[in-house]
Amino acid sequence: MKKFDITTPIGIIVGISVLLLAVFSNAGASGLIFFIQLASVLIVGGGLIAGLIINFSFTELKILPKVLRESFRDQDHDLRILIDTFVDLSGKARREGLLALEAGLDEVEDPFIKKGILLAVDGIEPDVIKDIMMAEVVAMEERHRKGRAILEKAAEYAPAWGMIGTLVGLILMLQNLNDPATLGPNMAVALLTTLYGTVLANLVFTPMASKLANKTDEEVFVKQIIIEGVIGVQSGQNPKVLQEKLSAFLSNNDKIIDETMGEAYEA
Amino acid sequence: MKKFDITTPIGIIVGISVLLLAVFSNAGASGLIFFIQLASVLIVGGGLIAGLIINFSFTELKILPKVLRESFRDQDHDLRILIDTFVDLSGKARREGLLALEAGLDEVEDPFIKKGILLAVDGIEPDVIKDIMMAEVVAMEERHRKGRAILEKAAEYAPAWGMIGTLVGLILMLQNLNDPATLGPNMAVALLTTLYGTVLANLVFTPMASKLANKTDEEVFVKQIIIEGVIGVQSGQNPKVLQEKLSAFLSNNDKIIDETMGEAYEA
C-alpha cells in the first residue's frame, strides 16, 4: 500500500544539481572538487551529531532512520477503494452477521482496518472501539511528532555549526596572515561550512520536517475515516447510508483538492 | 462576480519600477542588463522549487497556479445587492411558497446561494443546512490555508537560497583571486542572488500570502451572511426583519470601514 515517494529525492536532486551547475559553469570540474572539503564536512556533520546526541536520548534517535525512510515513501490512499471496502464489509455484515467478517479478513491488507474489524467481531461496544482506535491514532501522532522534532532540531543546529566552522576558519586565517596568496582560498574554505549548514537546513531538514507534518495530517485523516467505517459496519448501518457518510469526508478533502478547488476559486 | 484585482499587479509593477529606476538612473541600460544573470536566476529559482517539491506533495503543489491566479482577482462583494437578493427571495417565498424559489434560481449567479436555496427547497432542517454549508466554508478555509502555506514557505526559502547563491559566488571568487580586476564584478554577481531572494520574499510571496489571508477572512464573512440569509428565507422570516438582521453584519464590517471609521476615531 506504500510506494516510493518520488518527490523528496527529485527535490534533493534538483537542489543539488542547481548548485553543481552553478559551480561547474563558473569553475569547471576542478571547482566542483574544491567544494567538497573533508574537514568542513566533518565540522558541520560532527557538530550536528554532537548537538543531536545531547538533545535526544538514544531511544529517540533510533527513530531517525525510520523517519528518514518515511519521507521517501508515499502512502497510496485511494479513498474511493477504502470506502468501497467498508461498503462491502457493511453489506456482508448485514447479510451474514458480524462474525462472518472474520473469515474474509485475510483479504484486508491494512492492519488498522483489521484491528478495528476484529474488535467489532469481538462484540466490544462502539464507544470503546472508538476510544481504543483513537488512542492508537494519538500515539501515532505523538510518535511522528517526536521523529519530526529530530529533523527540526537538525535544521536549527546545522546552520549554527556552519557558522561555528566559518568562525574557526576565519580565526585560523587571521591568526596567520603572512602569505597573502593563501588569504582568499582560506576564506573560501571557511565559508564552505556556512554553505553546508545552510543547504542542509533549507534543502533537507526543514522541507522534510514540513512534509512529514503534512503526511501525519493526511494519515490521521485516513484513520478517522476507517474508524467511522468500522463503527458503521458494527452498528449494521445501511451500506448506502455508510457510503454517503464516508463520502462526506471525501468531499471535504481529496475530491475538493482534485476537482472542486478550481471551481471554488472561480465561484 | 469576480473581477481582475488591479492592486496586486500594480504593487508588483511599482516595486519593480522602483528597482529599475534606481538602477537605470545610476548605470543606464547596460547596468540594467547586468542585473539579470541567468545563473543567479537559476540558483534562486531552482533551489526554491527544490525546497517546495520536498516540502509539499504534487497534489498540494497543483493548487499553486490557482492560488496565484486568485491573488490577481477581486471578488466583487456588494453586500447591499446580496442583502437585496435575500429580501426578494424571502418575499417571494412568503407569497408563493418555498417551492417557487426553484424556478427563479437561474438568475442567481453565486453557486453557494444556489446550493443553500436548493437545500431549503428540499425541506432539509435549518440546523442541517447550517451544518452542511458551514462544513463547506470550513473546507474552503482549510484549502486556502494549504494554498497560502506554499507562498509562506516560498517566502522562507527564497532568501535562504539567495544567501546560498551568494555563498557559492563568494567561495568561487575567493578561491581564485589572481585577477583583482574581476574581484568587484564577481562579488556583484554573487550578491545578485541575495537581491533576488529578498525581493521575491518581500515584494511577491509575503504580501501575496498576507493578501490571500485577508481575502479568505472576507470570503468567510460573506458566506456567513449567505448562510444566515438562506436560513431566514427558509424559516419564512419577514423580509424587513431579515433585512435588519443582515444589515447588522454590514454595519460591523463594510459600512464601518467606509464611513463610520472616521467618526469612530473622532468620537
Added chain:
Amino acid sequence: MKKFDITTPIGIIVGISVLLLAVFSNAGASGLIFFIQLASVLIVGGGLIAGLIINFSFTELKILPKVLRESFRDQDHDLRILIDTFVDLSGKARREGLLALEAGLDEVEDPFIKKGILLAVDGIEPDVIKDIMMAEVVAMEERHRKGRAILEKAAEYAPAWGMIGTLVGLILMLQNLNDPATLGPNMAVALLTTLYGTVLANLVFTPMASKLANKTDEEVFVKQIIIEGVIGVQSGQNPKVLQEKLSAFLSNNDKIIDETMGEAYEA
C-alpha cells in the same frame, strides 16, 4: 473631547534631532545634505508602498490616514467626570423617570453615552443594550486591529526594502570599481537605504503600532465603564451604589497608576 497627543510628535522630533545632531556635529551642514538622497528615499518609500499595496486592498489602505491621525491624538479620559456624569444621570432618572433623560442629552458630548442612554430611554432590555453596545466595542477593536496591521506590516517591509536598496547600491558599486575615489561615497549612498528603513521601522512604525494598541486597550476600558453606567442608570440603581461600582473600575486602573503604584510596590 480629543486633544492633540503631543508625545508622538515630540518622540519623532527627538529621534530625528538626535540623528541630525550626530551628523551635524561630525560633518556640518554639508554632511546633513548628503543624508537626503532622492534615489534612496524613492527606493525605500516606493518598495514599502508596493509591498503594502499588494498586501492590503484599497478599502483597507484608505484607513491608513485616519490611523496615522489617531496616533497624534489623545482622548482626554477624565474618568472622574465620566463617573460624575452617570451619578447625575442616575439621580435624575430616579427623580424624574428615565424619559426625562432624553431632554438633557444635548449636554452629553460622547456619542457612545448618547446612544446608550437613548437605548435605555427606548425601554430596551439591559441584556440587549449590553449586547448592542459590546458589539460596537468589538467592531471598534477589530477596526483598530486592521489599521494597526498596516503599520505592523510597514515595520516589516521598511527594513527589508532598506536592505534591498543597499544590495542594489553595492552591486552597482562593485560592478564598476574603476575609480577607487568613488568607492567610499558610493558605498555610503548604498548604506543610506538601510538607515532609512531601520529608522522608519524603529522610530515610526513599531512605536506607533504599539501606542495604537495601548490606546485601543484604554478605549475598550472606558467604553466598558460607560456600558456599566448605562445599565446602572436604566435599572434605577442608587447613585451612591453606582458611584462605588464604577469607582471600582477606577481603582483597578487610573487611580492605581497615579497613586497606588508606589505604595503597591512599597507594600
Added chain:
Amino acid sequence: MKKFDITTPIGIIVGISVLLLAVFSNAGASGLIFFIQLASVLIVGGGLIAGLIINFSFTELKILPKVLRESFRDQDHDLRILIDTFVDLSGKARREGLLALEAGLDEVEDPFIKKGILLAVDGIEPDVIKDIMMAEVVAMEERHRKGRAILEKAAEYAPAWGMIGTLVGLILMLQNLNDPATLGPNMAVALLTTLYGTVLANLVFTPMASKLANKTDEEVFVKQIIIEGVIGVQSGQNPKVLQEKLSAFLSNNDKIIDETMGEAYEA
C-alpha cells in the same frame, strides 16, 4: 518587609567590570576613555527615549522609575512567619471572636493582610472577600505587566538604535575617505553605538524585565496564600488544619526549592 536586592546591582557591576577589565588589560586607561563617547551615548540614549515616548503615554512612562527601583529591591517573604501569623490570628479569632482581631491589627505590617482582616471583621461573605482581594492581585499583575512592557520595548529599541548609530557613523566615514589614518578610529567610534545598544539590552533591560516577571509570579503566589489564610481565619477554621492547608502551598514552592529539589532529582 522589603530589603535591598543585592543581585541586580551585583550583576550589573560584574558585567561592567568584565567589560572594563577586558578593555583596560588591552589598552590601559586611555583605551577606557575612548569607550565613552558623548555623541554615541546621545544617539543610543536619545533614540531609545524617542522610541519609548512614541510607544507609551506619559502616564505609562511615569511608572518606569518605580519599576526600576523595584528591580533593586527584594521582598523578604518568610512564608513560615506568614503561616504562623495566620495560625495566631485563627486561634485568637476562635477564642475571642472575629471582632477581637481589629485591636491587634497594628502589629500586622502587610497592608494586604490588614485589608483582608478588616473585610473579615466587617462580616463580608468569604466569596466576596476572595473576589475583592483577587481583583487587587489581578490589578497588580496588570500594573507590573505594563511596567515590564517598557523594559521589554527598551530591550528591542536599544540594539536597533545602536545599529542606526553605527550606520550613521559608517556613512559619514565612507563619504570622506581622504585621510586613511582616520579610517580605523572613525569605524571604531561607529561600532561603539552597536556595543552600547547590545550591552544595554543584554545586561540591563532583558534580565531586569525577566527578573520582574519572576518577582510578579512570586508576589502573586504569596498573596494567594494570604487570601487562603484570611478566608480560613474568617470561617473559624481549626488553627492546626489551617497550618496544614497553608503548608501545602509551602511544600509546592519554597520548601521544595530549598530542600526537596535535590531529593526530587535523586528520587
Added chain:
Amino acid sequence: MKKFDITTPIGIIVGISVLLLAVFSNAGASGLIFFIQLASVLIVGGGLIAGLIINFSFTELKILPKVLRESFRDQDHDLRILIDTFVDLSGKARREGLLALEAGLDEVEDPFIKKGILLAVDGIEPDVIKDIMMAEVVAMEERHRKGRAILEKAAEYAPAWGMIGTLVGLILMLQNLNDPATLGPNMAVALLTTLYGTVLANLVFTPMASKLANKTDEEVFVKQIIIEGVIGVQSGQNPKVLQEKLSAFLSNNDKIIDETMGEAYEA
C-alpha cells in the same frame, strides 16, 4: 534507579573533539593554544554570569548545579518491572488486605510509590490520593521548568556576550591601526568570543535544555502510571485487569518506540 546518562558527555566530547581536530589539522598544537584566550573566556563567562545573576534570584540560581547534574543522569525506567511491582502489590492487597502492604514497603525503592502506598494504607479516598500525588507531579514540572529556564536564558545571553566581546575587540583593534602586522591576530582574538558564545549556546545550553524538557515529559509519564497503579491497588482491582490497564500506557509509549514504530510506518 538512576544511572549515569552517557549521551550528554559523549555529545559534548564529540562536539569539542570535532572543533579541536579541525583546528589541530590546520594549525597544529600551537594553533590549539591560540584558541584558549583567558580574556575571551572571561568576557563571555563573566557577561553570561552577570546576565544570569540579574535575571534570577539566588534561590533560583542555586538550582542550577542540580539541573546540570540531572542532564548527566538517566533514570532507568523499566516500565515492565514497574507494572510487575503493582501486579504483586495488588495481589498481596487482595490476599492479605491493604494494611499488609505497609510491611513490605522497605523493598520498594521509589519514594513516590512508597508515598502513594502509605496514603492508600492510611485509607485516604482515591480522589484525594490522586489530587495529592498529581499536585506533587505538577510541582515537579514547575521546578524543572524553572531550572530549564536558566539554561534557556544562558543560551540567549551566551551568543550576545560573544558578540559584545567581538565588538570590544574590533573597536580596540580599529582604534589603533598603527601596526598592520597585528591586525589579523587582533581580529582573530576578537572573533574568539563570538565562537565561544555560539559553541556554548549550540553545543551546551540549547541541547541540554531540550533534553531536560524531554526527560521531564518522560518522568511525568512514569509518575502517571504510578498514580494509576496506586489507585488500582487501593480499590482492590484484579491483578490481571490492573496489568492490562497499565500495559495500555506501555503500548502507547515505550513498546511502540522500540518495536511498533517500524510496523506503524510500514503499515
